[in-house]
Amino acid sequence: MIPKTILKLSDVTLRRENKAILDSINFQVQSGENWVVLGPNGCGKTSLLRIASLFEHPSSGVVSVLGKTLGKTDIRKIRHLVGFTGHGISQLLRPDLETEVVVMTAKYGALEPWWHTYTNEDRAKANAHMKAVGVNHLAKQKFGTLSSGEKQRALLARSLMSDPELLLLDEPASGLDLPGREELINSLSALTSDSHAPPIVMVTHHVEEIPSGFSHILFMKNGSPIASGPISEILNTDNLSKCFGIHLEIREFNGRWSAQGKTN
């Protein structure tokens, strides 16, 4: 299959209060690729995702999503095709909703079920997405009673409900304990081998959170990319140390990565 360009940022700059939050970003995601965006706190990762998810306009540069260019097309027609899960979404959801309802309502981007009519098919689809990320046994449990890890996986299922053609995840593993993190990462790995799953762009600042099966990485520092390309080629000690500004050593084991500071 010929790869399609799913996301293309050309010379994208974002300025706020005279500060360049993003500076000359060139970033492309092709179909079949799964990207990690890695960089320290405050380097512009969330800002990059907000632009890619069409929530924010850049100060300059060109943003194209699924072949449509921001500013040249009615973006409302494609916004629902970009799934986005970031901080704060959990707090918007009523805690006594059943988990399957939380997932199902994403069909219309809704937070409550009574605004739309749902069919048995919608419910079945929500359960299929929950099964794909290993939380289908929690379908009838109230969302507010799930553990943090279960919530994150339910939100991942929710972000798949609208059949997105691009999935953006902002630090999905942050705050999870080790089993929660590992379950989430395994779910993400499983998605990379599902031919129906969309390309994923996942933001993190820990190499330990990179799921096996992810293909590419963008290193960010102070609002600019410092390296990008296939994980197998550019995820190394030099780039990681440059990115975080300290000497780091990196190791790979079974397709997963770990890093630690150099002692000498």
Ligand SMILES: Nc1ncnc2c1ncn2[C@@H]1O[C@H](COP(=O)(O)OP(=O)(O)O)[C@@H](O)[C@H]1O
């Ligand atoms: N609306 C805004 N106004 C001013 N500064 C902002 C705004 N949004 C983000 N920033 C600043 O831009 C920088 C990058 O933020 P962010 O994209 O959230 O980084 P990251 O997700 O990598 O931690 C931070 O220094 C942040 O304080």
Ligand SMILES: [Mg+2]
């Ligand atoms: Mg952030």
